[in-house]
Amino acid sequence: MKILTEIILYNPDLNRLRENIEAVRKQCDNILLIDNASINKTEVKKMLDECPVTDVIWNQTNRGVSAALKQAMHYGMEHGYDWVLTLDQDSVCRNGLVKAYQKFAGLDHAGILTCIVDDRNYQKTDQFAGPYREVESCITSGSFMNVEAYRHTDGFDEKMVIDLVDYDICFNMHAHGYKVYQINYHGLLHELGRGKPFTFLGKKYTVLNESAQRHYYIARNQVYLMHKYPDYVSWKRCLVKEAKYEVKILFLETDKWNKLISRWKGMKDGVKMAA
Secondary structure, eight states: OOEEEEEEESSOOHHHHHHHHHHHTTTSSEEEEEEEOOTTHHHHHHHHTTSOOOEEEEESSOOOHHHHHHHHHHHHHHTTOSEEEEEETTOEEOTTHHHHHHTTTTSTTEEEEEEEEEESSSOOOOOOSSSEEEESOOOSTTEEEEHHHHHTSOOOOGGGOSSSHHHHHHHHHHHTTOEEEEEEEEEEEEOOTTOEEEEETTEEEEEOOOOHHHHHHHHHHHHHHHHHOTTTSOHHHHHHHHHHHHHHHHHHOSSHHHHHHHHHHHHHHHHHHHO
16 A cells, blocks of 8 residues: 655644654655745755655645645645545644554545544544544545545545635545545644634533634635535535634634624625535
8 A cells, every 4th residue: 555645834833844744754655745835935945855755846826725635636646646644734643543544444435534633722522432433524634535536536626725625525525425434543633723612501612713814715615515515515504604603703703893794705705606
């Protein structure tokens, strides 16, 4: 089994990136970095003189997460890889993650494998019985993607740019007869934005306090996915999610008005995007 690890870069913290590369370098055959026009590209290049990276794609502009992931999968197909481990620049995989994934690579119609993800900012229990389970979706960071399965899908959607790109590829896999499995292994140390936990009426929630621009993309892509995958994202589900986002903004976030306006504009553009 030939395995590629790809890491998308955008103004990375060099110490975290070095930690990320060191954690994965002995677990795969090669590492591919895709840089989305980082402003600290010169420093990244100097650091890479000391790091075991096979190849780097230097994008001249920030093409977004979806385009970079698409580049990585095409690289994997062109160079004969069987599976691609996709990582964010801030995510660090545990020792033995790839080995754990390999045990389940033969699961029925496996398109994507994911693991239990631990967040640096807060404790979140995500336990389940058994060695694995089928899930609807998973984050792209830490995902183990079947190159042959990906070849039979529509691939990553570059129109989405950023946010909900993970949902899109998972739904795409499902639509083409493939499955997403989560293995019972704590395999990734991740950081969900600036996520902070809070409890309201006995229930636990997370507030990311993202920028107004990010809220625009989240709302836009949510509506776009509703039109693109009606079997997986109903209008009711979309409205419930939107209501939760807006309540969090009103009661728990800063720059409330700009964020709400951005979300409303995003929903309007999501309808146009799906037309």
